[in-house]
Amino acid sequence: MFNVKLQSFEAAAKPKIIKEVKSLLGLSLVDSKKFVESAPKILKEGLVKDDAEKIKKTLEALGAKVDLE
Numbered sequence: 508m509f510n511v512k513l514q515s516f517e518a519a520a521k522p523k524i525i526k527e528v529k530s531l532l533g534l535s536l537v538d539s540k541k542f543v544e545s546a547p548k549i550l551k552e553g554l555v556k557d558d559a560e561k562i563k564k565t566l567e568a569l570g571a572k573v574d575l576e
Contacts, residue, residue, distance in 0.1 A: 508552075508553045508554065508555070509553075509554050509555070509556055509558075509559035509575045509576065510549050510551065510552045510553070510554070510559075510575070510576040511549070511550045511551045511552075511554065511559050511562050511563060511573060511574075511575060512547060512548065512549050512550065512573065512574045512575070512576055513528070513543065513546045513547065513548055513549075513550045513566065513571060513572075513573055514546060514547045514571075514572040514573060514574055515546055515547065515571070515572045516543065516546065516569075516570055516571040516572065517570035517571075519570065520569050520570025520571065521543065523569045523570065524543050524566065524569055524570065524571050525539045525540050525543050526539075527565060527566060527569060528542055528543055528550065531550065531551065531562065532550070532551075549576075550562070550566075550573075556575075559575050560575070563575060
């Protein structure tokens with residue numbers, strides 16, 4: 508099983524990252540902003556490799572640095 512960890516992000520990409528985190532986690536916009544600003548932080552836990560890779564690719568395409576653990 509894999510954990511997806513948001514390590515960091517490009518400053519210009521912050522709004523897009525916040526929107527994606529909001530969608531992925533079902534958080535409010537305010538909570539999503541706080542989550543992103545508290546990086547590095549585990550985004551999702553216990554995922555199969557394919558699902559973890561999909562989230563990683565999506566966030567990296569938006570300008571985030573993401574690790575799988």
